[in-house]
Amino acid sequence: MTHLATETEINPGHHITFQAFGMTFNADTIWSTVIAGLIVIALGLYMVHKMGDKVPSKIQLAWEGLVQTVTKQVEDSLGRVNPFVIPLAITLFAFILICNWLEMIPTDDKLVSPTADVNLTYAMAIFVIIGVHIHSVRERGIGGYIKHYFQPYPILFPLNLIEEITKPVTLALRLFGNIFSSGIMIAMIALFPTYILWGPNVVWKLFDLFIGLIQAFIFALLTILYFGMASEHHEEGHESAAATADEKEDVATPAAA
Template identity: 50%
Template sequence: MTLKKVSNGALVLAVVSFIVGVVWNTTGEKGEKSEIHIGEHRTADWPLVGTVHIDTIISTFVAGAVVLLLGFLARRALTRDPEDHVPTKLQLIWEAVVGQVNSQVEDNLGKVHPYAAPLAISLFFFILFANWIELLPLKVNESDHLLSVPTADTNLTYALAAVTIISVWAYGIRQKGLGGYLKHFFEPFPVMFPLNLLEELIKPVTLALRLFGNIFAGGIMLALIGLMPFYIAWAPNLLWKAFGGAIAVIQAFIFALLTVLYFAMAGAGHGDEHHDEHDEAKDEEHADSPEVDKVPVPA
């Protein structure tokens, strides 16, 4: 019965949007629509840091505020009745992610590391909600959009990757000592040093650009769909937004997972285990890369 209601509602919505679209398309003015500007942001010159993207910063704070709000709501529900162990739905969401990341960290690092686990959790939630901003219909193909996705700006993804990789290096040095950590660049053979160094430097770049590429491509797809006539656009828009929502989850998950795996690789000794994890991480990247390649080449 509920399903019938939903399908009826969807049908009504489709018919109404079709009519509205036809009317809009025939009466509205055209011309500016056909321009898609890539990498265009509202900029400002701020002291100390120089040129900044205002829109990215605003949407970053929106995403962060949503995460914090959910977090504090969950915490308030937690502390309200400590004797009642029945979790709220919000708490269940948090617990699902926290529990998952904790077990992942425990599997890879041997214990629930008090720094790595919160970092991965924070990355997951922040990236997830930042990605989902894309789903809000707040920029209907306008250059001066209200909220641009912060993860479609390399500034954010570079920053996240920098936090991750510096934490990973610090963790590796603390686990093995500076000499022990540097020694791993020359293993298994000293001749591998350039490759190892390159790998270590590429890690943050791939982290940042994978996330950026996926979300940016999703945005371009939405802009392309927005170029279609309104009475057709709703169908691919619906599909692509559903797909984009899933991509947002996957990208957030991959970023958090790779963070944990990089921690594990930095802390682990050089054995078969290390290479397995290494291969796994590489596989993740490869499995992911067709997505990046496929989407931004519409020609």
């Protein structure tokens, strides 16, 4: 067993790197990310091109069904959500799913799952959280944005602040940890004898496809929830104002009669 382990190196997290501007870049993560992004853009352009067709393609029907289902579920659960949030979440879902599945393409380790590199998952998480804070300021105003850190009680300010700081960390590490662990499992399966290698390899790759799907879904779902929470107090204010207006109208109606 020791001899077999020395022949099969387990190097999860090992990257092809290059140096530039005094920094080290993971080349395999970069080109895999670019390929995944180009696939998403190509799918988007294909959908736009097919919009004028009288008979929609199967891909178009599946995509439209996904968008409508997600929109309905979000509106039923969170109420009104800004129109840009759902397209953003679905785009992130498609991008992350493709990133997660890239490693399934047999290319002699030339293509890796870029989401198994914490640099990409942190970048996506920071992008989402910055967008959430900008959205929160626009919805609540500066005063309302600062005030929500002291709600429901001012003494909870430290906890609310820590929660906001840890959001991008947990969002990034949740995705990274699951995809990175799948790379470790694939490397460990390579230690099996050749004549039985195909069995566990097939089983794990099918399971890995499922894990990649679930992780992409969770990241998209949390994106929607974070944007929904950023508008929570704003929506409550509008509802209370609308209720007050309705009450005033009800009081005024008999008086006018």
